[in-house]
Amino acid sequence: MIELKQLTKQYGKAGRMTTALSGLNLSIEKGEIFGVIGHSGAGKSTLIRCMNLLERPTSGEVWVGGVNLTSLGKKQLQAERRKIGMIFQHFNLLSSATVYDNIAFPLRLIKTSKADIERKVSELLNLVGLAEHRDKYPSQLSGGQKQRVGIARALASDPEVLLCDEATSALDPQTTDSILRLLLDINKKFNLTIVLITHEMHVIQSICDRVAVIHQGGIVEQGPVTEVFLKPKHEVTREFIRQEMDNGDALRLALQGQDGSSSQAVQITFLGSKTYESILSHTVHETGVNFAILQGTISTIKETPYGQLIVRFEGSKGAIEDTIRRLLDQGLDVEVIH
Amino acid sequence: MLGLDFSQVDWNEIGTATLDTLRMLGASALFSFIIGLPIGVLLYMAARSTSGFVRFGYSILSFIVNILRSVPFIILIVAMIPITKSIVGVSYGVLGTIPPLVVGAAPFFARLVETALNEVDKGVIEAAHAMGSSTSQIVWRVLLPEARPGLLAGMTITIVTLVSYTAMSGQVGGGGLGDLAIKYGYYRYETEIMILAVVLMIVLVQLLQMAGDRLVRHFTRK
Ligand SMILES: Nc1ncnc2c1ncn2[C@@H]1O[C@H](COP(=O)(O)OP(=O)(O)O)[C@@H](O)[C@H]1O
Ligand SMILES: [Mg+2]
Numbered sequence: 001m002i003e004l005k006q007l008t009k010q011y012g013k014a015g016r017m018t019t020a021l022s023g024l025n026l027s028i029e030k031g032e033i034f035g036v037i038g039h040s041g042a043g044k045s046t047l048i049r050c051m052n053l054l055e056r057p058t059s060g061e062v063w064v065g066g067v068n069l070t071s072l073g074k075k076q077l078q079a080e081r082r083k084i085g086m087i088f089q090h091f092n093l094l095s096s097a098t099v100y101d102n103i104a105f106p107l108r109l110i111k112t113s114k115a116d117i118e119r120k121v122s123e124l125l126n127l128v129g130l131a132e133h134r135d136k137y138p139s140q141l142s143g144g145q146k147q148r149v150g151i152a153r154a155l156a157s158d159p160e161v162l163l164c165d166e167a168t169s170a171l172d173p174q175t176t177d178s179i180l181r182l183l184l185d186i187n188k189k190f191n192l193t194i195v196l197i198t199h200e201m202h203v204i205q206s207i208c209d210r211v212a213v214i215h216q217g218g219i220v221e222q223g224p225v226t227e228v229f230l231k232p233k234h235e236v237t238r239e240f241i242r243q244e245m246d247n248g249d250a251l252r253l254a255l256q257g258q259d260g261s262s263s264q265a266v267q268i269t270f271l272g273s274k275t276y277e278s279i280l281s282h283t284v285h286e287t288g289v290n291f292a293i294l295q296g297t298i299s300t301i302k303e304t305p306y307g308q309l310i311v312r313f314e315g316s317k318g319a320i321e322d323t324i325r326r327l328l329d330q331g332l333d334v335e336v337i338h
Numbered sequence: 339m340l341g342l343d344f345s346q347v348d349w350n351e352i353g354t355a356t357l358d359t360l361r362m363l364g365a366s367a368l369f370s371f372i373i374g375l376p377i378g379v380l381l382y383m384a385a386r387s388t389s390g391f392v393r394f395g396y397s398i399l400s401f402i403v404n405i406l407r408s409v410p411f412i413i414l415i416v417a418m419i420p421i422t423k424s425i426v427g428v429s430y431g432v433l434g435t436i437p438p439l440v441v442g443a444a445p446f447f448a449r450l451v452e453t454a455l456n457e458v459d460k461g462v463i464e465a466a467h468a469m470g471s472s473t474s475q476i477v478w479r480v481l482l483p484e485a486r487p488g489l490l491a492g493m494t495i496t497i498v499t500l501v502s503y504t505a506m507s508g509q510v511g512g513g514g515l516g517d518l519a520i521k522y523g524y525y526r527y528e529t530e531i532m533i534l535a536v537v538l539m540i541v542l543v544q545l546l547q548m549a550g551d552r553l554v555r556h557f558t559r560k
Binding site: 052054075078079080081082084086088090092093094095096097105106108109137138139153157163 | 459461462464465466467468469470471472475479480483484486557559
């Protein structure tokens with residue numbers, strides 16, 4: 001659906017140039033929710049703004065829906081942009097227009113009839129749950145309501161893609177969750193491709209199918225969220241996940257405990273339905289190994305449950321190795337950490 | 339009371355002068371807005387152009403606007419006499435003062451328009467671009483409606499400034515309340531008429547300012 005080829009963006013004049021993106025390649029499939037995470041200044045906004053050419057790349061190509069945007073003239077680009085919705089961190093609604101008129105804005109650009117506008121806008125107001133606020137001005141709405149207007153406005157022209165630039169970063173945690181749920185609903189209902197950028201792992205974990213980690217203008221790691229989240233490779237990714245888990249110190253203390261040939265700390269990851277099975281207790285029962293739980297999490301990634309345990313096995317070396325082998329055989333992921 | 343005697347005042351003359359002032363104001367404000375608004379939009383757009391050539395055009399236009407704004411109005415009236423004649427046929431009377439009033443006020447208003455447009459949230463314009471708006475759609479559907487309170491405030495300031503300009507136009511026999519005040523008060527020492535004319539101008543300015551403020555408040559949604 002979206003294809004970025006060798007994308008480079010530099011700001012400023014020769015001599016004092018900032019390279020925001022350097023030779024970046026990215027491919028986003030139709031119907032998926034694709035997350036891009038990175039620290040402030042990593043190039044996230046530049047990246048998403050290149051996808052509808054709000055920012056023109058210095059070099060490289062931007063393909064959306066099979067069209068090379070970088071090759072288009074002004075009029076054609078305007079037409080293509082109508083198929084790409086966008087929502088913003090600060091909502092960017094017209095302060096002089098009511099909720100209704102804001103949502104109708106993209107429809108009026110293409111001279112839609114009054115009756116069609118009325119029908120479409122009412123439908124969208126219901127979708128985002130703002131029907132009773134149609135005649136209010138943005139200044140009379142809460143942040144979450146403003147973002148709902150932003151979403152309705154972005155959907156008015158029936159886009160194929162929705163770009164979200166830190167769409168929840170100005171919202172409190174509860175409102176963030178309700179907006180994310182709305183985005184997930186829309187994604188399912190319309191098979192809409194959603195690209196969202198954020199600096200919060202929580203956002204990625206809640207609704208994304210795949211994620212890319214951006215660092216210093218390049219993508220350092222990407223893949224399905226379950227994979228990247230549970231087995232991060234790059235240091236930047238690990239850092240984001242550590243922030244989310246936020247328990248490094250307690251674990252380090254636990255790991256400093258007794259150590260020796262008869263004890264082994266491992267991280268076990270359960271994914272999907274296995275999360276709720278009693279695989280571990282059955283296995284140690286069979287091998288005669290004892291275990292102490294040092295740390296445990298159970299949560300979901302998008303709608304997939306997962307569990308992650310760090311345990312210390314105690315028993316003979318052979319029995320511990322046997323336990324690990326059996327766990328692997330049953331489809332769990334086991335990593336020896338100490 | 340202070341030895342003033344208002345019984346001798348020719349109310350007809352006051353009435354005519356008031357009407358003349360309103361005519362000069364109405365016509366010059368209308369043309370100043372019609373001419374100043376597009377120049378202001380042009381200034382705003384040109385300053386943001388990616389083309390160096392257009393930005394050079396901006397500096398020139400900006401320079402011309404500055405020159406017109408710095409010429410004292412009284413000099414503008416005199417300097418424009420030939421041009422005024424060729425436009426409206428005469429260089430005196432109500433009609434003869436309108437061209438210099440417009441040339442004096444339009445650049446002033448254009449700057450106020452530019453300032454009001456600069457206040458429009460960049461993010462909203464960006465959102466409009468992202469939705470596929472053309473340049474003219476951005477001007478008509480985003481910039482002007484979003485800047486409406488600022489534009490109305492600019493119009494108010496321009497009209498109030500024009501009231502004092504029309505007072506000066508008495509110098510070319512322009513008529514109106516300012517002319518009356520100078521003719522009677524300064525040349526003939528008939529203080530009563532002068533006081534009346536000045537009071538009427540003060541009331542006029544007050545009314546215009548109040549109406550303007552009220553409009554600005556009505557359209558402010560922030
Ligand atoms: N308009 C601009 N002019 C100059 N430099 C910019 C501009 N926009 C972004 N940058 C620079 O490009 C880099 C990436 O910025 P950005 O894409 O906004 O990062 P992020 O959204 O991840 O915080 C930063 O170093 C930033 O300073
Ligand atoms: Mg950013």
